[in-house]
Each structure stands twice: as structure tokens, then as C-alpha cells.
Amino acid sequence: MAGGVFGVDVKMLESDHAGFSKIADYLRRESGINLTLSAKNQTLLASRLSKIMPGLGMQTYAELHLALLSGRRDIRDIFISAITTNTTHFFRERQHFDILRKLLAELQIKPEKKKTRELRVWCAACSSGEEAYSLAMTIRSVIQPADNWTIKILATDIDTEIMKKAARGVYPLESIDSVPENMRSAYFERGRGDSSDFVRVRHSLRELITFAPFNLMSPSYPFQFKFDFIFCRNVMIYFDKPEIQQTIRKMETCLRPGGHLFLGHSETIVGATPGLKSCAAAVYERISTLRKGEAA
Numbered sequence: 001m002a003g004g005v006f007g008v009d010v011k012m013l014e015s016d017h018a019g020f021s022k023i024a025d026y027l028r029r030e031s032g033i034n035l036t037l038s039a040k041n042q043t044l045l046a047s048r049l050s051k052i053m054p055g056l057g058m059q060t061y062a063e064l065h066l067a068l069l070s071g072r073r074d075i076r077d078i079f080i081s082a083i084t085t086n087t088t089h090f091f092r093e094r095q096h097f098d099i100l101r102k103l104l105a106e107l108q109i110k111p112e113k114k115k116t117r118e119l120r121v122w123c124a125a126c127s128s129g130e131e132a133y134s135l136a137m138t139i140r141s142v143i144q145p146a147d148n149w150t151i152k153i154l155a156t157d158i159d160t161e162i163m164k165k166a167a168r169g170v171y172p173l174e175s176i177d178s179v180p181e182n183m184r185s186a187y188f189e190r191g192r193g194d195s196s197d198f199v200r201v202r203h204s205l206r207e208l209i210t211f212a213p214f215n216l217m218s219p220s221y222p223f224q225f226k227f228d229f230i231f232c233r234n235v236m237i238y239f240d241k242p243e244i245q246q247t248i249r250k251m252e253t254c255l256r257p258g259g260h261l262f263l264g265h266s267e268t269i270v271g272a273t274p275g276l277k278s279c280a281a282a283v284y285e286r287i288s289t290l291r292k293g294e295a296a
């Protein structure tokens with residue numbers, strides 16, 4: 001494929017416009033990501049496609065579209081991985097972690113009948129894992145192992161490639177600059193020799209997290225348990241209003257009453273969501289009780 005503006009083959013974009021639109025529609029149906037609304041987003045999509053098509057041996061968008069429709073999982077995964085924006089870092093939008101710490105401290109002093117207490121957290125678009133590990137560090141800054149809580153963090157993303165990186169937990173040394181100093185040595189070990197520019201998240205933190213693929217466009221969110229906290233940040237910026245509303249509605253049913261949903265700071269809830277009450281910037285509490293038929 002010939003290069004052009006930003007690596008985009010402009011001639012191909014013009015001549016195979018129908019194929020391009022079909023791919024954009026497929027992307028929207030499959031992931032909720034809409035990259036059709038501005039010329040800038042279309043260029044972004046074309047530029048990302050131009051990076052994978054030669055490797056897949058495909059010359060035209062129409063060809064790629066057919067391959068995606070054929071249901072080949074490997075091609076779908078390469079496609080999704082190439083298109084998604086995975087930008088993230090440790091303790092991104094730090095105020096949310098301060099709020100989480102306060103809410104955890106409140107939970108901790110609440111009387112409980114059971115001997116072992118449970119905390120369930122869902123990091124719903126975890127990208128390369130920094131957000132999930134930041135959640136684990138924040139939880140551990142309030143709830144110590146000796147407190148005897150069962151802590152389970154589920155970290156999911158649609159992009160199976162980026163999740164391999166998340167599960168490995170290996171990052172460039174400078175990426176932990178945004179981690180509070182006292183947590184750096186407690187939760188990261190530095191590589192030796194050729195790996196000395198990298199750190200690995202320690203087992204004590206990794207063991208709190210389960211990484212699994214999950215598409216927020218799934219018609220239902222079939223989790224066995226309710227979550228105390230859901231972080232779903234900086235993913236719905238690419239969704240249209242109906243998809244945002246459906247996602248929020250499904251998230252609400254995954255929270256236990258009194259549980260909290262954290263969105264990205266540039267994301268707000270659109271439309272009526274009577275079951276959620278805003279309690280801080282981009283933080284919502286489930287105020288609805290369990291509905292008939294909703295598992296506890």
C-alpha cells in the first residue's frame with residue numbers, strides 16, 4: 001500500500017470508499033467505537049488500517065471487511081487491537097483514587113456480620129493494566145492483608161493483545177514516576193542487567209487481579225457477583241449516546257446498591273439515570289435497590 005498523508009493511502013480511501021464505510025460500520029457494531037464523525041477520525045482509522053493490511057496480505061478495504069465478516073477470530077483481534085486507543089498511565093486522574101481511598105475507609109469501619117469481608121472491583125477498560133494496578137495499590141493502602149478481606153479485582157478490555165501486556169505487569173522504569181514514592185519499592189521490582197530499565201509488578205499485587213477479555217457492547221453483563229466499585233474510564237468517549245446510555249444502564253445493574261461507578265473526567269452520564277446519583281466529578285453511586293429478578 002502506497003504511503004500518503006499520515007501513512008494513509010488517499011487514493012485507496014477515495015476509490016474504495018464503500019469498503020471503508022463498511023469497516024467503520026463493523027467497528028461501531030462490534031466495539032461501539034465510532035470513527036466516522038470527523039475527517040480527523042476517519043484519517044485515524046485509515047492510518048491504523050494501513051498498518052495492519054500489508055501484514056494480513058490484503059489490498060482493499062472490501063477484502064478486509066469480508067475477512068472480518070467471515071468470523072475469523074485472529075483477524076478480528078488484530079483489527080480491534082490496531083484500532084483501539086490504549087493511552088493510560090498509573091494513577092491517571094488521581095483525584096479518583098483519593099475518593100476511592102475515602103470510600104474504602106468508610107466501608108472498612110462499617111460493621112459486618114461475616115468474619116471474612118469481600119471487596120469486588122471491576123476495571124472495565126483496563127488497557128495495559130496501569131489502572132488496575134493503581135486500584136490494587138489504593139486498596140492495599142487502606143485494607144491490609146492482616147485485615148482478612150477477600151479482594152478481587154476483575155480487569156477487562158476488548159483488546160486481547162494489550163491485555164497480555166497488562167497481565168505480564170512489566171513496564172518501563174519511568175512509567176512509575178506517577179506512582180507515590182512509598183508504593184514504588186513496595187509493589188515493583190526492578191529488572192536486572194538488560195532489563196534494568198524495566199520494573200515488574202510484585203506478585204502480592206498481581207494476585208489480586210484477574211485479567212479477562214470483555215466487550216462492553218455485549219448485550220448483557222453476566223457477572224455472578226455485584227461490584228463495590230466499577231472504573232470505566234476514558235472508553236466511552238468514542239461511543240455514541242445510545243451506546244453510552246446502554247453501557248451505563250448495564251453497569252448500574254452490576255453494582256451493589258451503595259456501590260460506585262467512576263467514569264473518565266471528560267465523560268458524563270447522558271440522559272436519565274434515576275438509579276445513579278452523582279457524588280463527585282464523574283463519580284456516581286447506585287441508589288436504586290435490587291430490582292426484581294436481579295441477583296444479589
Ligand SMILES: C[S@@+](CC[C@H](N)C(=O)[O-])C[C@H]1O[C@@H](n2cnc3c(N)ncnc32)[C@H](O)[C@@H]1O
Nearest residue numbers: 031084087088125127158159215216233234235
Ligand atoms: C484510552 S484507554 C483507557 C484506559 C484506562 N481506563 C484509563 O482511563 O487510563 C481505552 C480502552 O478501552 C478499550 N475499549 C474500547 N472499546 C471497548 C469495548 N467495547 N469494550 C471493552 N473495552 C473497550 C480499548 O481497548 C482501550 O484499551
